[in-house]
Every structure is written in structure tokens, then in C-alpha cells.
Amino acid sequence: MASLPSVAVTRTLKLDPDFRKHPTVEKSKHLISEKSDTDPFGWKFRNKVGGLPRSTFNDERGDEPQIAIQIFQEMLEAGAYPTNYTLGTALNACSSLYSVMLGKQFHAYIIKYQIDFDTSVGNALCSFYSKLGNLESAIKAFQRIREKNVISWTAVISACGDNGEAARGLRFFAEMLTEDIIPNEFTLTSVLSLCCTMLSLGVGAQIHSLTIKLGYMSSLPIKNSIMYLYLKCGCISEAEKLFDKMETFSLVTWNAMISGHSQMMDFAEDDLSAYRSGCEALNIFFKLNQSGMKPDLFTFSSILTACSRLVAVEQGEQIHAQIIKSGFLSEVVVGTALINMYNKCGSIEKATKAFVEMDTRTMILWTSMITGFSQHGQSQQALQLFEDMRLAGVRPNQITFVGVLSACSHAGMVKEALSYFEMMQKVYKIKPVMDHFACLIDMFVRLGQLNEAFDFIKKNDFEPNEFIWSLLMAGCRSHGNLELGFYAAEQLLKLKPKDTETYVLVLNMYLSAGRWKDVSRVRKIMKEEKLKKLHDWSWISIKNKVYSFKPNDKSHFHSADIYKLLENLLDQVKSLGYESLETLEVTNGDEEKTYSSTAYHSEKLAIAFALLNTPNAAPIRIIKSIFMCRDCHNFVKFISLLTAREIVIRDSKRLHKFVNGHCSCGEFSCLF
């Protein structure tokens, strides 16, 4: 180990007196015992217990990095020399405080004494910059280390992973191997985590055999990481094999299982298995509770996300109660997941209540709430909240602006949308991405301003993606501008989308225009691309039991009653002005059963079932595997008016909350 040059260091590291006012320190106030102006670092507390609280020296919650820094300063004032190890520990305290300013002072000190080549100091600098989100500086710190050890390599690899550059992390790992450095358990768990984010089962399996070769398979973190990798890559049986073989569990094991199943919902082969994955996440969560182990913030945020995907608000509410009891409600990630759960289940009121009660508001929390208002069609509230966020001094990101722009689009606020679009680029230096363009195109399309939409594309010089072309095509179709519609359809086909729903849209447009040649051409492409068939499924959960419906489903016990009620409802809503769109549309892309009457789409059956089996005023919540067709959307609006029920349907594209004959989506579905 390199030692420090013997230079008098007294008072060379002068802490900025204002450092306590740094917002991150402000946020950590609760960590400081009996804070007062004359005793900002809790000296009284230290004196009372006759020494430092134990937690100062470990990594658990409740450690007090301010005290560590204060002692470091005291040490310098006393004329003692820090060792390279002391400096590393002090830098760690800076990381815990997320204090850029303080850390940079340490860095300046390190540069002054020319010890950045030292292994321990360099390692600490690398992870400090990584935690602040400054990957380039972290890599520079790593590169200046003269003798890089396994810790240095692990630090730089996980720095890449933590800052969204997993592939770069893998390249460092490869380089490490060529330098003949043997990875340890820490390195391999980091590398496995990279494979998880990249969903790279190939590399992951190689790492798996490497861990066996190196004899690390007894390590619990290693086992957890491998199990999680298989889960995330969809190899459930492999993951379960490992899980069953494990004699010891940690909470991380449970959490990996829960979040693995929850995330699998997004990658599942078909919608039914996605739904089952979500239910499995809930089952594992219940088993965890029975095991006597206490869930933590990771558990709660994963399970709430599973609930939101399942639109399982009853289960979500029970978990909410458990969170209150266990004291995790103040954790901002849990709060964010909770707000998101209520939003996705159509309960904007409960989401708002949870938001108001949060005392820490991160950018993601603000963004979730803004997006929630936007998805519920409450554009004014979304924009007001965005202004509040700016006033609170929180910097919005790309996703925040997706929420803001979609709020404008929803309300047809062209002027405001364009001004926020400009603000995003000029004030916040955020480059627009496809989602931002999509919001603006969506706005023009909803207003029927198709030429403006095409002009916008030309003016902004970008290549629209599948989603935007399908918006344009659908808009052209519903506003009767067939020429532009055909053009958009051709652009769409050129992109060869992998999404069956998109082809169904194209097919329907050609069908309704009677362009049979194009119809068969599109069908041929669909066959060539070997696209999955679409299945129109709806699910509803009543009293903890799940019922699923497919179109024209007659398999249910109450089938006759369901159809009788549906006929009856049809008659009633017709008298209220509902006209069924009798056009037969392609709903599944299946050669055999190309046409299916809209009259018995799955959500209609699910609603009839819910009306028969739930109390009079109870809201109805349905999850649907594909997007709602125009006819169903219109029908459900009338049903909500007729029955005075709140009906929430989450389809594959967005949230629809029907109240008194209106839908929160702002007639988005009428395009399709």
C-alpha cells in the first residue's frame, strides 16, 4: 500500500461552512440527533453515550456520515495524518451524503498530495463518482490507479451497471480477465447483475459456469443473482430449481423471486401467462409473510408494482395497510410504487392522498403523480403539479415531460404543448425522444389536424417510429383522410413492426376501404413475420377470485345469465343513443376466424358478469389483453351512465376510467 507523503496537512481540508445547507444534507436532517445551530453534528449525543454510535461504522441505515466527516476534520485539526484507508472511508461518507461539493474537496485534497494513484483511494473515488451518477469521472479515477486490484475492477464494473451502461461494464470485465485478475464473489454478482439488465442469458450462463469453476456456488449473493438472472430471462424452471435447492434464504432471495415474477409479466409469451406470473408474485409474497421474515422496502415496491399490473386494488390496499404498520410508508420508493399502484388501478383520489402525505418528494415521485393526472385526463392538475415541482426546485427529466406533454395533448392545448416542448430543450437541455414527438403527434391527430401533424414531422426532422405511424394512420382513418392514411400505412409496413396489434390496424384500414389486394398483401407479411396471434382476454377479480373471459365465451357457469343481461343492456343503451358499430373487424389476425362480432368482445362479457356478481355501487375493474375497439369503448361509456358504476379498464395501450358516460382517455380509442 502506498502511504501518504509526510506533509503537514493541518487545516488544508477546510470544510465549507455552508455545507450543512446543501439540500441533500437538509434531507438527512433526521439523521442528526438533537440538531441545533451550535451543535449541528450531534456532539451532545456523542458525549452522552461516551463515544460514537456504533452505526457510524457500519453500512446499515441510520449511520451518520456527517459525524464521520466532522471527525475527519477534527483529526486534521489535531495534526494527525490520514492514511489512504481513512480517506476512502471519508469519501464513503460523502457518497452517503450525496454531497458533490464535499467529495470534490476531498478529491482536491487527494490531488494536492498526489495520491490518486493509490489503490484504496482510487477505489473509493471511483465508487464515489459512480454514486453521484458521474460515470466518466468514476472511470477516470479507476484509470489513474497504478496497481488495480480486484476491488478496483469490481468498483468500475458496478459503476457502469449503476449508471445504465451495462455493456461497458461487461467490456471492463473482459479486460480484467485478460489482465489475469481473478474475479471474486463481489465481481461476479456485479457482472451477473449486468447480465440481468441486458437480459443476456448467454453471457449469464457463462458466468454461472465460471462461478462453479471458481467454487463460489456456496455464496448466497451469488445464488440470488443467478436465480434472479434466470427469472428475468424467463427461465422459470431453472430459477425454481435453484430456489428449491437453497437451504438458506435471505430476504434478497424472496425479493428476487417476487420482483422476478412481477417483471416477467412484461416478457411473458402470452397474456394469460403474464397474468399468472403476477398472481405467482402475490403468492410468494404471502408465503414470505407466513415465513415470519419481515418484508422491506424492496419487497413492498415490487409487490405493489405487481398489483398495479394486475389492477389488483384490493390486494394493493391490504398491502398498503401492512406498509403503514411496518413503518415503510415514508420510504420514497415505496410511496412511489403505492401512488403508481393507485394510479394504474384508476384510483386517482387515493394516489393523490398518498402523494400529499409523502414528506420526501423525489423527481420520480412528482413524475408519477403528474403522469397519473395525465392518464386520468386531469390535464390542469397535471400541469399545476408540474409548476409546483419546478417551484420546489426539483429538476424534471425526460419522462416528466412525457407526462406534461401528454396532459397537453389530452386537453388539446397546442400552444402550451409547444411551449413546454421548447422549455424542455432550452431551459432543461433535454433532447426530445420519440415519446415526446408521439405526444405532440397524438395531440394534432386528436384535433383532426393531420396536416399539422405531418408538418411537425417535417419541421422537426425525425423518423417516426411504429407507434407514431400507427397514430397517424388511425387518425387519418377516423377523420376520413384516406390518402394520408395509406401513406402512413405504407411507412408502417416498411418498418416491419413486431407488434400484431399494429398489423391489425393496417388490415382494418384496408378492409374498411375495400382494398382487398392490400388486405391479402398485409396478411402475407403477417404470416412471413410469424407474428403471435392476438387473444382478446379480459380478467376481473372478485373477492380474491379471478375470472377470465374470451370473446363469445360460453364456458362460464352463469353464461346464460351473462348473455341475457347483455342483450337487455344493449336494448337499454340503444334507447339512450348508443349505435353499435356493426362493421366487422379483424380482432386477432387469425386466418380461420378473421372476423368476430364486436357484440361479444371479452370486456362486455366481463362487465355483465361483474354487474351480476358485485354490489350495486361497486366499481368494476377489468384488465384487457389487447386495446379496446371503438364499439366497446362507446358501449362501456353508455353502460357507466346507465348503471351509475365506475368502470376501469386497463387495456394494452392505456387506462380507461368510465364515469357517467365519459372516459378519462379523452377518446383516444375512438381513433382505432
Place this chain on the structure above:
DNA sequence: CTAGGGTTAG
């Protein structure tokens, strides 16, 4: 001085 599990999007 280095690890495994978590939150926002059309």
C-alpha cells in the same frame, strides 16, 4: 476501498 433485490413513460 468492491456485491445480490426496488420506483416514473406513448
